[in-house]
Amino acid sequence: MAQPFLEVSGLHKDFGGVTATNEVSFDMSRDEIVGLIGPNGAGKTTLVRLITGILRPDRGSIRFKGKNIVGKKTWDIVNQGIACTFQNMRPFRRLPIIANVMVSCLSPRAMKRGEWVKKVEAKAMDALEFAGISDMALEKASTLSQGDLKRLEVARAVATEPELLLLDEPFGGLSPAETDLMAKSIARLHKGGRFGRLHSEGPAMIIIEHKLAQLMKIVDRIIVVNFGTIIADGTPEQIVANPEVVQAYLGEGGG
Numbered sequence: 001m002a003q004p005f006l007e008v009s010g011l012h013k014d015f016g017g018v019t020a021t022n023e024v025s026f027d028m029s030r031d032e033i034v035g036l037i038g039p040n041g042a043g044k045t046t047l048v049r050l051i052t053g054i055l056r057p058d059r060g061s062i063r064f065k066g067k068n069i070v071g072k073k074t075w076d077i078v079n080q081g082i083a084c085t086f087q088n089m090r091p092f093r094r095l096p097i098i099a100n101v102m103v104s105c106l107s108p109r110a111m112k113r114g115e116w117v118k119k120v121e122a123k124a125m126d127a128l129e130f131a132g133i134s135d136m137a138l139e140k141a142s143t144l145s146q147g148d149l150k151r152l153e154v155a156r157a158v159a160t161e162p163e164l165l166l167l168d169e170p171f172g173g174l175s176p177a178e179t180d181l182m183a184k185s186i187a188r189l190h191k192g193g194r195f196g197r198l199h200s201e202g203p204a205m206i207i208i209e210h211k212l213a214q215l216m217k218i219v220d221r222i223i224v225v226n227f228g229t230i231i232a233d234g235t236p237e238q239i240v241a242n243p244e245v246v247q248a249y250l251g252e253g254g255g
């Protein structure tokens, strides 16, 4: 039987007395976009941080394309093809926007595709163009609005040409029009193809998001967590009809 693309099994993480991730298990395939939802503090960001190696689980396993990645350094995990964006964005504020993306282009993963330094600027520009902020390439990152910072995050992640992209609240702080544009970019990225010198692998994605109406338009499947535990896993239609999800999250005005 084929290995699942991503296989999370019995993953557990406590912070002192708080269980942030409680024996979480799920698989996903190479072609999926999975939404990860749940109330504030449910453990969504912790799960993404465990997958990217920023946090180490107390127990459990994470296998990416059949290989264990628990205990690997984040740079090694990026190199294997996983990239993420963060809810709290921390660009190199004093560097021009394009330099922020060039840093990602210099990851060993991006370099081994034959992209040497002289090509890096052009490739970073293509990533900015993909994200819709190439006109601001030479301005300092500190000048960016919340919405444009989100776009910079996406450009930085996309520049590593990931096979699995983890997006933490990509619509957070965006206006309805900006949210629509971001949703379209995400869908376009998932389709894959060439954007100038940048090749999109058409990454699988896990998207944490509270804006459910917009999220549901782009995902194949939704996983719901509450108190660190998966309480539902299904299609958007199944999730909105699930009484436990309605009680734990949707009923309190989520989305």
Ligand SMILES: Nc1ncnc2c1ncn2[C@@H]1O[C@H](COP(=O)(O)OP(=O)(O)OP(=O)(O)O)[C@@H](O)[C@H]1O
Pocket: 015, 018, 019, 020, 038, 039, 040, 041, 042, 043, 044, 045, 046, 047
């Ligand atoms: N570094 C940490 N130290 C201590 N507690 C933490 C840490 N990170 C997360 N927690 C706790 O773990 C739980 C899960 O937090 P997490 O940020 O993963 O939730 P979330 O679902 O992403 O929330 P939100 O929707 O508000 O972003 C919360 O109770 C949080 O306070």
